[in-house]
Amino acid sequence: MPPDPVPSPWNAFLDDVDRQIGSPVALHCLGGFVVAARHGLPRPTADIDVLAATPHPHLVELLTIAGKGSALARRHHLYVDPVTVATVPESYEARLQPLFPNRFTHLRLFALDPYDLVLAKLERNSEVDRDDVRLLARAVPLEVNVLRRRYLQELRPLLGTAAREDLTLDLWAEMIAEARGVR
Structure with missing residues (x-):
């Protein structure tokens, strides 16, 4: 079965991030990106809010490649944004839902479930x-x-x-x- 298509404008941005990141990294995503990409709702946003990245040391590399002000952010007008203040349900990780499974080589995107x-x-x-x-x-x-x-x-x-x-x-x-x- 082919992987789920990544909606525009995220497809080109995430393809570039995937090509440039050197190692596998899993991102726990929330916010407008999840509302739009996972649930297909018309919600414009320029960022992918990331609650956690594993392994955590790869977050620095990811932000260098795709964070606000990076070359990719300037090219695509999109960026990865670490969420520094958010309170989420205690067991949210057990309910994470894969976004675009098997679509990328290095990126593994996960969305908070709708209630979380x-x-x-x-x-x-x-x-x-x-x-x-x-x-x-x-x-x-x-x-x-x-x-x-x-x-x-x-x-x-x-x-x-x-x-x-x-x-x-x-x-x-x-x-x-x-x-x-x-x-």
Whole structure:
């Protein structure tokens, strides 16, 4: 079976990154790139947000090749961006989903599962995040009970004071139900 096609404009950029990186590296991706590439949603973004890279020492090489300001970033107007502040569910790694398996020689891209992706956006709660949640609510479709259970079991214990995020989750649950036409 042929590998999944990489959508434009990411295909040429990722092909160039794959050619230039010297060793295999796995990237845990989130953000707008995942919303667009994994779920096919119309979400323009110029970066691939990376939560983790393994083996970790290859992240420096990757950022030299494809980070903001690199030659590839200037050529393609796209770049790899390490996420330095994000709270994600405790067991997210067990649910990572391969992106474009067997497509690249050195790159292994993995996307947060849709619920982990939504929960990673909860603390920031920007307008773009809320738009992504609405889009994912319809495309996946998201189930509020799954989201709430994962929040309570795997994310809430990691938050300092969770009162604000509790309220945000309640609002997002209403937003998801509305987007799905479920009440």
